[in-house]
Amino acid sequence: MKAHQLKLYNTLSRQKEDFAPINPPFVGMYVCGPTVYGDAHLGHGRPAITFDTVNRYLTHLGYRVRYVRNITDVGHLTGDADEGEDKIAKKAKLEQLEPMEVAQQYTDTYHRDMALLNTWKPSIEPRATGHIPEQIALVEAILNEGLAYVVNGSVYFDVLAYNKRYTYGKLSGRVLDDLMTGSRDLDGQGEKRNAVDFALWKNASSEHLMKWPSPWGLGFPGWHLECTAMSSKYLGTQFDIHGGGMDLLFPHHECEIAQGNACNHRDPAKYWMHNNMITINGQKMGKSLGNFITLQELFTGKHPLLEQAYSPMTIRYFILTAQYRSTLDFSNDALRAAQKGYKKIINGLRIVRSMDYTPNSEIALDGEQVQQVEASITAAYRAMDDDFNTAMAIGHLFNLLKKINSIFTGQLQSAS
RNA sequence: GGUCGCGUGGCCGAGUGGCUAGGCAGAGGUCUGCAAAACCUCGUACAGCGGUUCGAAUCCGCUCGCGACCUCCA
CATH class of the missing domain: 3.40.50.620 (HUPs)
Known part of the structure; x- marks a missing residue:
């Protein structure tokens, strides 16, 4: 590397x-x-x-x-x-x-x-x-x-x-x-x-x-x-x-x-x-204002402001979708989006792990596909190298995911 | 009042001068049992006004709105 x-x-x-x-x-x-x-x-x-x-x-x-x-x-x-x-x-x-x-x-x-x-x-x-x-x-x-x-x-x-x-x-x-x-x-x-x-x-x-x-x-x-x-x-x-x-x-x-x-x-x-701070309705979430939601409340969904429970990894993903120096506003909509986005990433990861990497595999990547995959990986690294810009990195990960899923779909088709 | 920062599409959230961000939601399609997953296509942006420039979300100025710190808070 x-x-x-x-x-x-x-x-x-x-x-x-x-x-x-x-x-x-x-x-x-x-x-x-x-x-x-x-x-x-x-x-x-x-x-x-x-x-x-x-x-x-x-x-x-x-x-x-x-x-x-x-x-x-x-x-x-x-x-x-x-x-x-x-x-x-x-x-x-x-x-x-x-x-x-x-x-x-x-x-x-x-x-x-x-x-x-x-x-x-x-x-x-x-x-x-x-x-x-x-x-x-x-x-x-x-x-x-x-x-x-x-x-x-x-x-x-x-x-x-x-x-x-x-x-x-x-x-x-x-x-x-x-x-x-x-x-x-x-x-x-x-x-x-x-x-x-x-x-x-x-x-x-x-x-x-x-x-x-x-x-x-x-x-x-x-x-x-x-x-x-x-x-x-x-x-x-x-x-x-x-x-x-x-x-x-x-x-x-x-x-x-x-x-x-x-x-x-x-x-x-x-x-x-x-x-930076996490905000709720545009205001800093903190002890002094009493407008905080504990992590356990998020995990269980037991809080008046919560429409549902959110898994710890959803919370982690949610936090990483913002650059750490930006404020991040809490809302159920934002968390739901995070939940689905995270699920999508994990699905992609599962596919990658199930793929066959042996040299004689029937998956034949053409040069362009390889280049596109490598470009996404490089871009994700570049984002991380730039002050840990996880939001950008995740964006590139989704681009990568799209490529992988396309290749996977192609693999299924050629195998059948 | 002082210091600092922010304002991007329905919701999140990147992006600092020209080259598709991305996710979620929405519409249509691949899919002619249902559902899920995935893929493809599509629309809606850059707070407002003015300026610089061949060209600005991106630079400059002003206006409006919002926030953080100045006391404990991650």
């Missing part, structure tokens, strides 16, 4: 770049996983399938991929960084469970659903609570750099100080001055020196369920820190691809870059990839 020049869109540069791993043939990829306090919904399916496709395609091209996707089981607050409640702990109180029971339960359902969507497991799936010492070490390193400060047992990242040495906002295209003036309400600044500062470590109140001892007292890590801790531990301080949903671009990924630079004096990732 001829060499592929894979191009991928790098959010950092806002353009498609030639993919060149730091240390080929190895590729390190980190993707932000779920916060496990509820069932996975359609929106969670998209990054899982998107980066599964990246993983599979890179592997197919001969790269050796180490794919790390975390489980966030602590530190992800509801509401404002200062006032919010831990999402896991909140759910635990609600259901009268240990926080880790909540995390375990939804980690299990997440795994179940991801397996149904036919995604490969990550090479490593670290948990935030399993990396508290690493996170504390990072906080100390950032403090030593003079880029963080301690207040009442909490540690905050000093964005202004950081911005004097580095550029805060380069991933999301934000300018610090605008962020400062644009900060809307005065609530939530609290003990922070500046509203743009973010928590590295939070002091835990006595009623707080999940807390660990630290040099600053009992507390828990800030949300952004876990990804820096786990990615650098398993992929090194600079790795190839960092992925996640577009909604994590700011502040989460921006903060990861800041933390990485503060500790290691380099950007954590060479390429940043962001999948």
Whole structure:
């Protein structure tokens, strides 16, 4: 097979770049996983399938991929960084469970659903609570750099100080001055020196369920820190691809870059990839709006908005019929179309597998047919090489399918 | 308000200057028992206005509409 020049869109540069791993043939990829306090919904399916496709395609091209996707089981607050409640702990109180029971339960359902969507497991799936010492070490390193400060047992990242040495906002295209003036309400600044500062470590109140001892007292890590801790531990301080949903671009990924630079004096990732959102009636499907449909509801059809059940592979196909950087709108019509399209592809695959490939086969392909088949295959590869354009690739697959079916029909006729 | 992005036929969804995207749905046919599968043919597009060009869905400008992020969200 001829060499592929894979191009991928790098959010950092806002353009498609030639993919060149730091240390080929190895590729390190980190993707932000779920916060496990509820069932996975359609929106969670998209990054899982998107980066599964990246993983599979890179592997197919001969790269050796180490794919790390975390489980966030602590530190992800509801509401404002200062006032919010831990999402896991909140759910635990609600259901009268240990926080880790909540995390375990939804980690299990997440795994179940991801397996149904036919995604490969990550090479490593670290948990935030399993990396508290690493996170504390990072906080100390950032403090030593003079880029963080301690207040009442909490540690905050000093964005202004950081911005004097580095550029805060380069991933999301934000300018610090605008962020400062644009900060809307005065609530939530609290003990922070500046509203743009973010928590590295939070002091835990006595009623707080999940807390660990630290040099600053009992507390828990800030949300952004876990990804820096786990990615650098398993992929090194600079790795190839960092992925996640577009909604994590700011502040989460921006903060990861800041933390990485503060500790290691380099950007954590060479390429940043962001999948776009799934929408419903044109609006983002998400927890906050409550307009989400869980994957299990899709698989069983048990949701008021669903006219029928859709198989996991229909969902996977549906997601892949759009380029990952486009929004994708949910509707029953769209899913039904996906269901039939997927079935058609699988039928074609069955035919291909049943075909006889022995040299003396009665199937005599003429040069033109061979050329057409090869052209479709090449085109499909070209689409994949162009920033994983699965929508285009699938289109070419259908062209290929048509050819194969024609040849198959001809084979039947000549055999009879 | 700031930053960014989007608007393609009944429904999805590609495509960045000229060369059929594709799928689903619809109409007709191969098929003269029914159904399924497959194949062939067909129609309906590029938000609006103006500009650049021999030529624009594709470039430029304006208008309208929509969304994302700026707070937790994949």
